Amino acid sequence: MKGTRPLKFIPMLGLFLGLASCSSNPYATTNKAYKKQVKAYAKTLRTTPVVNPGEDSLMRGDQWVGTTNFNLRKPNYVVIHHTAQNSTEQTLKTFTMPKTQVSAHYVIGRDGKVYHMLSDYLRAWHGGTGKWGNTTDLNSSSIGIELDNNGYEPFAEEQINSLLKVLAILKKTHGIPAANFIGHSDIAPSRKVDPNPTFPWKRLAEAGFGTWYNEEAVRNSVFETIIPPYNDSTATVVDSAAIPLPVLPPSTVVAVDTIPLSFQPKEALRIIGYDVQNLEAAIKAFKLHFIQKEVNGVLTDDDKKVLYHLYKKSL
Ligand SMILES: [Zn+2]
Structure with a gap:
């Protein structure tokens, strides 16, 4: 009989652990919503590009032929933001409330903690209407990084250190060109002023993220x-070749x-x-x-x- 006793406790233990994890992770519900959405998009990816005859006006081949050579699309830009909020917690909450319709791939706290909220291969809603060069849908082609900052204060050293590490990973993983690390204000000049003027763009460029000037x-x-044009007819014409030029030492x-x-x-x-x-x-x-x-x-x-x-x- 003793052997059966623990079995009775297993469901209760599971319930207890479940409650404990819910109370320790306030985002358990929204994480579940994330997984549900990813599953729905995965279903789209699994769909083969086949249409029923007559469904569109294209003159199609006799059968569907799938290629064997492909991979996932990659981001080619990184857009850096400041949150203009008072805490990381506030931003995490903002990005997990459907009604706000805003998000980013990464949120980095003042303490340097990195929250990777969305797979790099999915489209976050961080850029809004914007343009850089001839690229207009920056959300489709970029990674969004939000730095916890009230919009005016200098960026914390721990935060910049973490940012540099994230940027190094992104650059290596996705092959993002140095010039394509830009700010939200760069892509939306009429609407946005982030990151604020204390942001260390020069330091980033020296590390290989963004451009700077000599x-x-x-x-x-x-x-x-x-x-x-020289038109003084009364002046004496001087042979310029006869005037010795001052010789400067090489260092000057x-x-x-x-x-x-x-x-x-x-x-x-x-x-x-x-x-x-x-x-x-x-x-x-x-x-x-x-x-x-x-x-x-x-x-x-x-x-x-x-x-x-x-x-x-x-x-
Ligand atoms: Zn922004």
Whole structure:
């Protein structure tokens, strides 16, 4: 009889464990909803592309022939966001409530904890209406990463360290080009201002995620100017070959980049990827990412130098 006793307790033990896991994971219900949706999409994937005769107007082959050579589609961009919320917990809740209609693949807390909420192969709803280059459906082609941040504060070191690790995995797994690590404000200049101007884009670019400019080349840039034609008939003509040129020691010789008169900032922004339909918004987004101070819709000469060098890199 003793041997039968534990059997009676097994269902109760299961019930207890079940309750314990429910209470320890407040997302047990939404995780179940996730799995149910994945199952439904898997069903779509299992469907062979066969239609009944006469179902459409295509003149089809005599039988369905499936190829043997394929794999899953891959993301080719990473879009970085700040949550503009007060805690990771708040964001996790937002992304598990169907009525919000927003989500991201990853949420990274201020403490560096990474929540991988959605398979990289599925489409998160993080980009909204946006454009980068000629790509308009960024949600279909990108991974969305949300950084827990109230929208104004600097990003925590633990958070950036974790972000860099996630980016390294994504770059390696999916072969994402360095230039395709961008911000939400880059793809939606008229609507979005994330990540905020304290975001370390330069540090990311140095690690291979995103682009930056050669700061020395920018410092040594000058704008091409028009030299007015010489028309002073009273002046004495001097043989320029007779005037000795000053000889500078090699250390003081600097390579100077000349920005041509034909340089067009609007065209440069478009080549980099910005949607320039609203030029002021595009300039603001450019400054938020690459200048990170005085973020407004006006380009100073220094901003134009940065823009010129980024444009040259994008050609
Ligand atoms: Zn965003």
